[in-house]
Amino acid sequence: MSRTNIIALLIFGAILGYFLTFGPETTRKFKSGVYGLLAPFLSGGSGLQKQITSVRTGLKSLEQLERENSTLQVDNRALRATNQALRDVEHEVNRLRHALNYRDRSVFKLIAAEVMTRDSSTWWRTVTINRGKRDGIEADMPVATDEGLVGKTTTASDNIAVVLLVSDENCKVAASVEGSREQGIVSGERVIEGLNPVLNLNFLSKQADLKPGQKVYTSGVGGVFPSGLLIGVIKTFRVRELDGQAQLTPAVDLSHLEDVFVVTGRK
Amino acid sequence: MIFFFLLLLLVLAAQIAEFFIPVLPWLYNAHVYLVPVIVFYGAMALPFPLMLALALYAGILLDALTVQVIGGKVEISIGSSILLYAVLGGIMHGLRPLFARGRWEVHCILSGVCTSVIVLAQYLMITFRRGSLIFTREIWWQIGAPGLIAMALAPILFWFLHWMARMTAYSYLPERDRFE
Numbered sequence A: 001m002s003r004t005n006i007i008a009l010l011i012f013g014a015i016l017g018y019f020l021t022f023g024p025e026t027t028r029k030f031k032s033g034v035y036g037l038l039a040p041f042l043s044g045g046s047g048l049q050k051q052i053t054s055v056r057t058g059l060k061s062l063e064q065l066e067r068e069n070s071t072l073q074v075d076n077r078a079l080r081a082t083n084q085a086l087r088d089v090e091h092e093v094n095r096l097r098h099a100l101n102y103r104d105r106s107v108f109k110l111i112a113a114e115v116m117t118r119d120s121s122t123w124w125r126t127v128t129i130n131r132g133k134r135d136g137i138e139a140d141m142p143v144a145t146d147e148g149l150v151g152k153t154t155t156a157s158d159n160i161a162v163v164l165l166v167s168d169e170n171c172k173v174a175a176s177v178e179g180s181r182e183q184g185i186v187s188g189e190r191v192i193e194g195l196n197p198v199l200n201l202n203f204l205s206k207q208a209d210l211k212p213g214q215k216v217y218t219s220g221v222g223g224v225f226p227s228g229l230l231i232g233v234i235k236t237f238r239v240r241e242l243d244g245q246a247q248l249t250p251a252v253d254l255s256h257l258e259d260v261f262v263v264t265g266r267k
Numbered sequence B: 001m002i003f004f005f006l007l008l009l010l011v012l013a014a015q016i017a018e019f020f021i022p023v024l025p026w027l028y029n030a031h032v033y034l035v036p037v038i039v040f041y042g043a044m045a046l047p048f049p050l051m052l053a054l055a056l057y058a059g060i061l062l063d064a065l066t067v068q069v070i071g072g073k074v075e076i077s078i079g080s081s082i083l084l085y086a087v088l089g090g091i092m093h094g095l096r097p098l099f100a101r102g103r104w105e106v107h108c109i110l111s112g113v114c115t116s117v118i119v120l121a122q123y124l125m126i127t128f129r130r131g132s133l134i135f136t137r138e139i140w141w142q143i144g145a146p147g148l149i150a151m152a153l154a155p156i157l158f159w160f161l162h163w164m165a166r167m168t169a170y171s172y173l174p175e176r177d178r179f180e
Helices: A003-020 A024-068 A074-105 B002-020 B035-045 B048-066 B080-094 B096-100 B105-130 B137-167
Strands: A108-118 A126-129 A142-145 A148-156 A161-165 A173-177 A183-187 A199-204 A215-218 A230-239 A244-250 A259-266
Touching (some): A024 A148, A108 A142, A173 A230, B002 B035, B002 B048, B096 B105
Parallel strands (some): A148 A230
Antiparallel strands (some): A142 A259, A173 A215, A183 A199, A199 A244, A230 A244
């Protein structure tokens, strides 16, 4: 091995050693810094993706229309395209109106945010949102929609925050079951089988006779999540050797998140 | 050196692009990873010190953007991906004589294998932290499929990177006729 290579290896080892000594707080600050630097690119990419998706949707409907009406004139096509654009705007207006209504009637103080990107790694279920420290967002704040709990923030840079979804195995939420005294801990699964994630409600008593359809809410124990946020609906219940376990269908469709709210406290 | 800096830019662009590439539901929600393929091409084409620098850069980016700090605990410490990239890149670098002779297909296959090794290593690290070592069919697919996708993408990416290297008059390239 040449002298240059040995020196390179030594420098590499020193830098690697430096990074390996990072504790949780340093790691969080480092992550926040990197996200801060990349925020403009992620934001730009998110906008571009929306435009592409919008164009693709338009083309699909145009193809369908072409199949159905091969004799349509050019001006007809233009009119239909305009209609499509208006429908997109209408959908957006309805969505935002719905979100605004939820913010007004909610008992929580909420900060509205838009989902920019989804998880880029295999083993963590996260999304990034377009709100950060400048909007008052910090780590470990609950995130919800009008349908229920989404997850919690883990890292916040100036303009971006990372949200760990409730479907992640590491996102543990203290929960209580509607119409019973049962309490347990909800967490996701390490690997999602199929498109829709399933949540597990663990540490229930073996005598808990839970029925499909019963709703599960946050219990407020633990300090991160306030009580009363809907987590999901019971799908199945089984008795294990030491405790009972229920499987839940999440209240929120986590695969199609668009707008979320970060809960900053109660009104 | 221009080529090296272009590779750094491409790694950054690919890392950002990975956020926007949807998972493949028909392949057990497998992710598409572009960065490892670029890093492994760099491992073949760059001299040893620059290969280490590329591994360092890509590893830091990967860890900073994926590793989560949850409840005051870090599951995978920042630096682990640097080590993974450096070790796997070192193996690819060791096969440089083949690359120099224009045998790029071995590296395409190895890029796929190494991509899966990175995902497997991440899985083993989080399993060590979380407990309960589980290997279901879904998990094997989530580990293996990114490698297969990387293997399929490697010839296209290698061709593009090779073209870029030629454009920048990069000197560490295999004989022209054999590669193309």
